[in-house]
Amino acid sequence: MKVSRKSPGERSSWGMSDVGRKRKTNEDALFVDDELGLYIVADGMGGHAAGEIASREATATIYSMIKQAVHEFGELKSPLTEARMRAACQLMESAIQAATSIIYSMAELDRQKAGMGTTISALLLSGEYGIIGHVGDSRIYHVNGEKFEQLTEDHSLIAWQLKQGLISEEEAMVSPYRNVITRAVGNRDHVEVDTVVFPVERHSRFLLCSDGLHGYLRSGDIVPTVGIGGESAVRQFVDLANQRGGKDNITVILVELN
Template sequence: MSGLSPVVSLMHGPRSFTPPDGEPCKAFGGLRNVRSNPSESRESAALALTTEAFGLTDVGRKRQHNEDAMLVDPALGLYIVADGMGGHAAGEVASARATEAVKQHIAANKHLLKDLASNPSQDSRAAAAALMEVAIQRACADIYRMAMADATKRGMGTTFVCLALSGNKGVIGHVGDSRVYLVRHGQCHRLTEDHTLVAAQLKAGTITKEQAASSQYRNVITRAVGIQESVQVDTLIVELAPGDVFILCSDGLHGYLEDEEMLPMVAGVAIADLPKRLIETANERGGKDNITAVVVKVAGDGAVASEETSEAQSRMEALRKIPLFRHLTYKEQTAVLSIATTRTFPAGREIVVEGQPGEELFVVIRGRVVIEKNGVEIAELRAGGHFGEMGLIDNAPRSATVRATEPTRTMVIARPDLMSLMKRESILAVKMLWSFVQVLSDRLRATNSELSEARQELAVAQAIQPFAEE
């Protein structure tokens, strides 16, 4: 596909790729390699974040042609993997069309991603997530219309994963069983859930992991772009930190790798060599499908990047320690963080006031606060401490006043935003409600224990009162 920029590359099928300057791309054994030079967007410059990206696709050892497509576009901050399906090369058409349609829509509305980077409010988050969803929905409608107009392409469709970066934020869009992994701080997390029959059975608890591995339905997908005129799209907003490595891949890769194998595969390998290593592993283990991998590494430069890394890590660690969120997976915790905002309070400022209604949970990221009841200081909270969680349940009056005693930065989760997330994510909602019950149960036990102790003290006081009168 000549005429493409060496850092903006749409790849699909068995075609060769030559950059416009005449330099042939790195190729070996039927693999096609797309690499980007390190780039720094205007938004990320303020945060000293840079990205490097490399992509590779291969036909595999069993297929005759490649129906996967990928996009590596660091200038736009857009990375895509699509795995097409359908006879008569229709899968190749579907994956290519989806990739191009999403690229066009996001490029035309890039300002929404810039807004997210410069002003990460609830409105800008919602707009960025909607941008991703609408882009994929437009691609879905395009492919469906193409199939309806050409009988040889009826039933064509594609899985789709997309990562759009801007500043220190990333927006993920996902349909089907292609995946996005995040390697961070020595751990590997899957940020997408497969839309397959087996995954649905696992979630419902009707089969075990062992049964899923051997199920004849493990490759049956329940969502795809283009099979129908519209599709349900999963979106997720993530905070970026220096050292993050994102891996986007088709099932031709992850079908041969367990999640726990991904981390050792990444460790000790130069980012430029990682797609090749991943694809070679899949081929060595069978290579029955097309294989595509796109890797994106986030790097940092300077104290600002270090500060961003520290805060992102502090936010996640603090969230994990809050009982209300203890049952959530990493992906679900990331979804909760995506609705959180940050607020900074000067020393002496009241954050919440006793007796006033409130519907927000506060988590101290940096600084120190004191809790006062009836004008008396009863507790002090530092980084990692939280208060106001009962406001997530109802809009009842605050039971105490919380005041910053030094400049304090907090993470804030509002009840309406959490309720909206729970409506969209039913499994997360069940876990949250179960945690609510456990928290209330713990508080009830503590209250009963305190009442019991108070009764005993009262009984003792009443028993010795006559002697005191004498």
């Protein structure tokens, strides 16, 4: 599946989702809406096509809730008060919690789908700020000029072991537990959501991706590939992951601020 959209306004985005070279089905989902300023990557999990259902339902629910609330919420502009920041985080968290409840309820009604869930990495661009909601090990990167920063923290066993100093980066690369995540949307009736509000600079670019891409990325890949820009950059990221193994579904969104 491929999605490619371009807006003539202040934001432009391109997205692509690829099954990869080893999987038979694609359980990833993506969502892009330049007018709303909302971008989502979801990496589903679970048998009997449950992962595909979870990722699709999660993105649809988050979009629906944010679309309903964003017009009343308004845009975030400087100076940003503590109350407005809390409200922004609450908006994103509530949308993701709603997705959690829906997916969990669906699994309760169909025991074959018990335990299904999905990662969520969602970015809402609002006025002079960005709002992130994050669960799992998909990622959001910010690229500005020759520098990039990972804006999300992986909720995975490997990330926890690295943070605790229990394993080295080299050991993490070959660990059999690389795909074990510690948080997911929908496999329980509630989930802890990471949220952050941050100022957005003009001409910034954002890369959202599932672990089917970032599991193959090297630090030197991000800036030059993003620098290609547009659909060509997205295609190159997908090609890179497939060339290096393509063991998982690959989903990428590139957002450019004009």
